[in-house]
Amino acid sequence: MTASTSATPGSAKPRHNLLYDPKVRGILFQVALILGLIFLFWEIAHNVAINLARLNVASGFGFLESRAGFDMAQTLIPYTNDSTYGRAILTGFLNTLLVAVVGIVLATIVGFLVGIAQLSPNWLLRQVTRVYIELFRNVPLLVSLLFWYKGVLAVLPAPRQGYELGFGMILSNRGLSVPRGIAGDLFWLTPLAFALGAAALVGIARWNRQRQLATGQRIGMLLPSLGLLLGLPLVVFLLTGAPLSFEYPELKGFNFAGGTTIIPELLALELGLVIYTSAFIAETVRAGIQAISKGQSEAAFALGLRPGVTTRLVIVPQAMRVIIPPLTSQYLNLTKNSSLALAIGYPDLVAVAGTVLNQSGQALEVIGIVMLTYLTLSLLTSAFMNWFNARVALVER
Numbered sequence: 146m147t148a149s150t151s152a153t154p155g156s157a158k159p160r161h162n163l164l165y166d167p168k169v170r171g172i173l174f175q176v177a178l179i180l181g182l183i184f185l186f187w188e189i190a191h192n193v194a195i196n197l198a199r200l201n202v203a204s205g206f207g208f209l210e211s212r213a214g215f216d217m218a219q220t221l222i223p224y225t226n227d228s229t230y231g232r233a234i235l236t237g238f239l240n241t242l243l244v245a246v247v248g249i250v251l252a253t254i255v256g257f258l259v260g261i262a263q264l265s266p267n268w269l270l271r272q273v274t275r276v277y278i279e280l281f282r283n284v285p286l287l288v289s290l291l292f293w294y295k296g297v298l299a300v301l302p303a304p305r306q307g308y309e310l311g312f313g314m315i316l317s318n319r320g321l322s323v324p325r326g327i328a329g330d331l332f333w334l335t336p337l338a339f340a341l342g343a344a345a346l347v348g349i350a351r352w353n354r355q356r357q358l359a360t361g362q363r364i365g366m367l368l369p370s371l372g373l374l375l376g377l378p379l380v381v382f383l384l385t386g387a388p389l390s391f392e393y394p395e396l397k398g399f400n401f402a403g404g405t406t407i408i409p410e411l412l413a414l415e416l417g418l419v420i421y422t423s424a425f426i427a428e429t430v431r432a433g434i435q436a437i438s439k440g441q442s443e444a445a446f447a448l449g450l451r452p453g454v455t456t457r458l459v460i461v462p463q464a465m466r467v468i469i470p471p472l473t474s475q476y477l478n479l480t481k482n483s484s485l486a487l488a489i490g491y492p493d494l495v496a497v498a499g500t501v502l503n504q505s506g507q508a509l510e511v512i513g514i515v516m517l518t519y520l521t522l523s524l525l526t527s528a529f530m531n532w533f534n535a536r537v538a539l540v541e542r
Contacts, residue, residue, distance in 0.1 A: 193509070208505045209234070215500055217492040218408050230501050234511075237497030238518055244411070244493065245480040245522065248418045252479060253472075255419060256426025261456065263431045274427070282424040287485055289421055294413035294489040301409075304396055313393040313404070321407040322394035329388025338381040342373035349373075410491035414483065422479045426472060433468035434460055465537050473530040477523050484519075494518060 197204055209231035216226050221239045224232060262274045281289065299318060302308070307317030313324040349369055357363040382389070394404030437460055445455040486493040494515060502511040 204507075204509070206507075206510055208507050208510070211505065213501070214504070217497070218490070219411060219492055230505060233497050233501060234494070234514060237492055237494040240492055240497075241480075241483055241486075241494040241518075242522075244414055244418070244483045244486070244491075248415055248422065248479050248483070249476050251415070251419045252422040252426055252475070255423035256475075257430050259423060259427035260430025261434070263427065264434060278424045278427050280424075281420050282428070284421075286417060286421045286482055287488055290413060290417040290485055290489055293416045294409065298409040298413050304400055313391070315394060315401065318409065319400060319406060320409045321412060322401045322404050323407065324391040324393045325403070325405040327390045327392055329386075329390070331385040332382075332388040334385055335378050335382045335389075339374065339378040342377040346370060346373045408491075410486070410489050413489055414486050414491050418479055418482060421482075422475055425475050425478075429468055429471045429475065430464070433464035436467045437463050462537070466534075469530060469534045469537065473527060473534075476526050476530065480522055480526065481519060 194204070210229050212226075213228050213230050213233040214226050215233070217224060217233075217236060217240075219240060220236050221243065222232075222236060224236045228236075259274050259277060262270050263278075265271055298320075301316060301318040304315070304317045304319055304322075307315045307319075307322075309315055315322045346366075346369060350366065353363050353366065392403045394401040394406070396402075441459055441463065442455055445459045446452075450459070483493055484495040487496045487499065490496075498511050498515045502508055505511070
């Protein structure tokens with residue numbers, strides 16, 4: 146009888162095959178994907194280069210130094226039709242940046258006011274804000290832009306019959322004419338005083354917050370804010386001899402001379418973007434406020450806080466943690482939606498780039514510049530909002 150040999154459970158040697166290791170397989174798959182993408186983009190670039198050479202189409206960015214040969218209705222920097230294509234694209238970018246910054250600020254203010262008004266105990270106010278939101282949120286933005294441009298601003302009277310709004314401002318079919326400030330030699334000290342006052346106010350606000358966390362007491366910030374942001378610059382302005390004069394628009398011929406004129410295209414674009422985006426922001430603000438437990442308001446009322454103070458110091462700071470992420474998306478949408486300015490003739494980046502493309506024929510380069518510009522603006526906006534979101538996020542103790 147022969148003895149049977151059986152292997153014990155611990156005697157078998159494990160198989161060391163790297164392909165059976167999940168980590169190794171994951172790395173191999175990622176490397177293969179990256180190599181595949183590199184090969185794909187290389188093939189696309191190679192085919193594009195061959196086709197451009199076959200069609201005798203020049204490539205590169207040397208065209209940016211060529212003469213543009215066209216004018217613009219609005220320029221924030223010196224520009225003439227003898228300027229280069231590069232200068233023209235930069236001017237269009239600054240026009241887009243102006244629309245985005247002003248639009249974000251105004252849409253945020255209007256959106257917060259409308260969003261808070263939705264929760265007002267006043268029935269009429271709630272219904273008016275509801276109609277505002279449902280009306281402008283459900284009308285396409287392009288239709289809204291055409292309405293403000295063709296249906297409102299285009300039918301305004303000529304400059305001679307323009308509406309005088311006071312303080313030297315006149316509204317006509319040429320736009321909004323406003324006085325232009327002319328700064329003197331020492332006027333730079335006034336904005337410097339404002340900047341120093343704002344920095345000091347930030348320091349006081351931080352100290353006040355730390356004091357509240359340590360003792361439960363806080364000082365009112367209204368008087369320090371007025372003193373540092375208004376009082377200090379005003380004192381400096383008066384001590385330096387009020388070095389600021391105004392040039393008012395005057396009617397000469399068929400148009401205004403002097404002052405500054407905000408063209409109708411910019412007014413229509415800002416009106417459309419602000420009203421459209423603020424409707425979405427208002428819904429975001431309403432949802433953020435309603436996400437806060439009612440116990441927070443009840444506790445604040447039990448401590449004797451008034452409704453306005455409760456909303457400003459208790460509810461809104463907590464709601465911001467819910468509001469900021471979707472608010473970021475609205476800011477990005479407003480910036481990208483500004484490209485619809487092409488429909489009403491405002492010289493933004495897309496409109497100027499389209500003219501440059503038609504004249505130079507450099508389609509890939511021009512479209513690449515536009516895409517990279519909007520990508521950069523979106524990434525910078527997202528980075529700032531993510532930083533701000535981290536600042537207001539709850540901190541675990």
